[in-house]
Amino acid sequence: MTLDGKTQVYGLVGYPVSHSLSPVFQNKAFQHFSINALYVPFEVKPEDFEKAFLGLKALGVKGVNVTLPHKERALELADFSDPHAKAIGSANTLSFTPEGVHAYNTDWIGFLRAVHKLMPELKGVKTLVLGAGGSARAVVYALRGQGSEVYLWNRTPEKADRLCKELGCEKVSSPQEVLREVELMVNTTSSGLKEQDPPLFDYQLLSPQHKVMDLIYWDTPLLKFAKSLGCPCQNGLDMLLYQGMESFRLWTGLEVPYEVVREAVLEYLQST
Ligand SMILES: NC(=O)c1ccc[n+]([C@@H]2O[C@H](COP(=O)([O-])OP(=O)(O)OC[C@H]3O[C@@H](n4cnc5c(N)ncnc54)[C@H](OP(=O)(O)O)[C@@H]3O)[C@@H](O)[C@H]2O)c1
CATH class of the missing domain: 3.40.50.720 (NAD(P)-binding Rossmann-like Domain)
Structure with a gap:
């Protein structure tokens, strides 16, 4: 993969995040479609989430997954939220668009x-x-x-x-x-x-x-x-894969095959 001036940035915001499997399969999904994008973990302390949210927006990050302990705050800070996220009371997916930040729940x-x-x-x-x-x-x-x-x-x-x-x-x-x-x-x-x-x-x-x-x-x-x-x-592995596939679809409009991301995650787990 070549990173260049056009590489789009996606990521995961949580505390902690180092154990997460999301970077493994989201990067695999981008590679599968040859999309010039990168998905990175951002470890953000609870007290820093608001600053991080504004920073992601300012830096032009395209989308992030949000995990513990930020899911409720993510929903509050977004400009638009889907009815499911509102009913559940938290968001695990943010999409940064020129119109504003959209919050979704794909769990x-x-x-x-x-x-x-x-x-x-x-x-x-x-x-x-x-x-x-x-x-x-x-x-x-x-x-x-x-x-x-x-x-x-x-x-x-x-x-x-x-x-x-x-x-x-x-x-x-x-x-x-x-x-x-x-x-x-x-x-x-x-x-x-x-x-x-x-x-x-x-x-x-x-x-x-x-x-x-x-x-x-x-x-x-x-x-x-x-x-x-x-x-x-x-x-919970399938739930993890399906929620991530849905986040990917919300960001890109593309449906990554289940087998592709499953294989990537299993390969990673075997190698660690
Ligand atoms: N497969 C997936 O895609 C997926 C998605 C989200 C979460 N998860 C997993 O689901 C788990 C919970 O996540 P969450 O976001 O719901 O966390 P959370 O909001 O922190 O809730 C934790 C829950 O676990 C209970 N709990 C913790 N330790 C316990 C113990 N020793 N005995 C009994 N109950 C205990 C808590 O009970 P109290 O209210 O009494 O503290 C609370 O109900 C995590 O392991 C996470 O990795 C998986």
């Missing part, structure tokens, strides 16, 4: 495309969502939009109360309370990032008819246990 659509592989029909399906952070909001929004009946558990109940009130789901005081009723379970908490994290509930209570998705990009202890019981499972 919900990434989740939906991924979960459809596990569960093609969501209407009337009872789902248990674990967690009430930013990703839980996108997940619940997507599920409710498809007519799924959503129960939600969170370690901090007050956050669950707020999310349920705003997005129309039912809070439960423990996952066990509804486990027998639900067909689909989605872990949106960051518990499981470390192998030694204590289980969120007694995983022995799962049975093979439960379909289990975890937003973490690899097989967590929850997924490993569910798989051992024969539950259909999915980790």
